[in-house]
Amino acid sequence: MLPSFIFVAAFVMMQSYHFAAHAFSLSPRSLPIPNILSGVFTTKTFTYTHLECNGQLWQVNCGDTALSVVVDPLASQLDFGIPWGYRANKRSLSEQATIDLICRAKPSHCLLTMGLDDHTHLPTINQLRERMPELKYIVAPSAEKKLVDSGVDAAMVTVLKHGQSCDLIRGASVIATPGALVGPPWQERENGFLLQLNCNNQNDDGLSIYYEPHNDVVLNDVQKMNLHADIVITPVTKQSLPSQAPEFGQFTLVYGGERALEIAEKLKARIVIPLGNGVLDTEGPLATLVQASGHVQEFEQLLNERNEKERSLKRKYAKEVRLERSEPGVPLKVSII
Numbered sequence: 001m002l003p004s005f006i007f008v009a010a011f012v013m014m015q016s017y018h019f020a021a022h023a024f025s026l027s028p029r030s031l032p033i034p035n036i037l038s039g040v041f042t043t044k045t046f047t048y049t050h051l052e053c054n055g056q057l058w059q060v061n062c063g064d065t066a067l068s069v070v071v072d073p074l075a076s077q078l079d080f081g082i083p084w085g086y087r088a089n090k091r092s093l094s095e096q097a098t099i100d101l102i103c104r105a106k107p108s109h110c111l112l113t114m115g116l117d118d119h120t121h122l123p124t125i126n127q128l129r130e131r132m133p134e135l136k137y138i139v140a141p142s143a144e145k146k147l148v149d150s151g152v153d154a155a156m157v158t159v160l161k162h163g164q165s166c167d168l169i170r171g172a173s174v175i176a177t178p179g180a181l182v183g184p185p186w187q188e189r190e191n192g193f194l195l196q197l198n199c200n201n202q203n204d205d206g207l208s209i210y211y212e213p214h215n216d217v218v219l220n221d222v223q224k225m226n227l228h229a230d231i232v233i234t235p236v237t238k239q240s241l242p243s244q245a246p247e248f249g250q251f252t253l254v255y256g257g258e259r260a261l262e263i264a265e266k267l268k269a270r271i272v273i274p275l276g277n278g279v280l281d282t283e284g285p286l287a288t289l290v291q292a293s294g295h296v297q298e299f300e301q302l303l304n305e306r307n308e309k310e311r312s313l314k315r316k317y318a319k320e321v322r323l324e325r326s327e328p329g330v331p332l333k334v335s336i337i
Contacts, residue, residue: 050326050328052074064199069108081117084284089281114190125152129152138193162177194227209231214235230269231272235278237293238292240290241253256299268319271336273324278290307320
């Protein structure tokens, strides 16, 4: 009995192997079974480190492509040039710790979504220039003059208008999307960014990460660009001013969880990472003007309700969205299958 069993098992394994080889148009003699699987499934990981405020580190591995970028970094006090009226300091990471974290990650590029100080913070940029003179900058138009006037070599700065893209390294590119309106209605909107990696694998869709710091996105614009993101990094806490006014009389600086969910759904995202860009220690008379509402727990409830509706449709593959939380200075590693 035992020899017969071994013979049958061996026969079944051989037939399965030949079937798999035929299905993937591969020769069973030229490629072992493990390589068949590696040609279909690519290892894709995204390591996200929140540097507080809008600052982030992105470290991405996708097949043979590896990339490290820093986004909207802030290391020291934020005061928008009016320290008498507003001062904001980070709660967890010191100035030196922030700079060290960035430098250890060895980013090749710095993405700047806006020219405002909480995105293009010159004291931080100047420190990075000293430590990493080869760092290149991909920026919104509003940040270009500010950088160059501060001493950044214009040759190291690439300006992207909405819809424009550029390659960072082989297999990785970034595209600028319409972002926040931070001035009068006729002013050009700032940028969001979509980072795309193709993983050097024709059988794989690659990996894409989207970030816009205010959730101030015209959803039709996103739809027209036919964009997709596996991961969306977004604030989920609404910030409005003046805080003393009733809600209908307030101006929204940063939109909250409901808009974040709409953006994630438009982009067909699989993962949302909340950005705690309003979690700062603030001082000064102007600091009291901003009102925050909503938090991660409320957004998680929204997400759970949305996923429950998705499951109720009983599709073969439920399109659920996963929440991933991060802590300042602590790398969050996310795997995409």
